[in-house]
Amino acid sequence: xxxxxxxxxxxxxxxxxxxxxxxxxxxxxxxxxxxxxxxxxxxxxxxxxxxxxxxxxxxxxxxxxxxxxxxxxxxxxxxxxxxxxxxxxxxxxxxxx
Numbered sequence: 001x002x003x004x005x006x007x008x009x010x011x012x013x014x015x016x017x018x019x020x021x022x023x024x025x026x027x028x029x030x031x032x033x034x035x036x037x038x039x040x041x042x043x044x045x046x047x048x049x050x051x052x053x054x055x056x057x058x059x060x061x062x063x064x065x066x067x068x069x070x071x072x073x074x075x076x077x078x079x080x081x082x083x084x085x086x087x088x089x090x091x092x093x094x095x096x097x
Contacts, residue, residue, distance in 0.1 A: 006065055010058045011094050014079075017055045018086035020048035025083070055080050066097055 002008040028041040056077060063073040076093055079085035 006058070006062045007094060007097055010055075010062045011090050013051065013055050013058055014086040014090045014094065017048070017051040017080060018084065020044060020051050021080075021083060021086070024048045052080055055086070 003012065024041070024044045028044045031037040032041040059073060059076045059080075062068075063076070068076075072093060076089050079089035079093075082088075
């Protein structure tokens with residue numbers, strides 16, 4: 001994976017965003033709901049929000065740069081809303097380019 005290209009950066013960001021999504025909903029939400037421990041949820045929530053926005057913006061930028069069609073950009077964007085979606089997007093969409 002080439003980190004110097006925008007596509008390489010998108011792939012790394014997709015993995016980071018996917019990990020933050022899973023940490024938020026599988027680890028910190030139960031800590032908050034069942035044990036009343038709120039600070040991990042807040043910390044991971046802020047990180048996830050930043051990564052989510054950065055991912056969406058980078059998808060648009062890379063899509064324009066590589067002249068992706070609307071379907072590819074749409075699927076890459078929807079992937080950020082689904083658990084494990086960004087991992088699938090990396091494997092199925094981003095590796096093609």
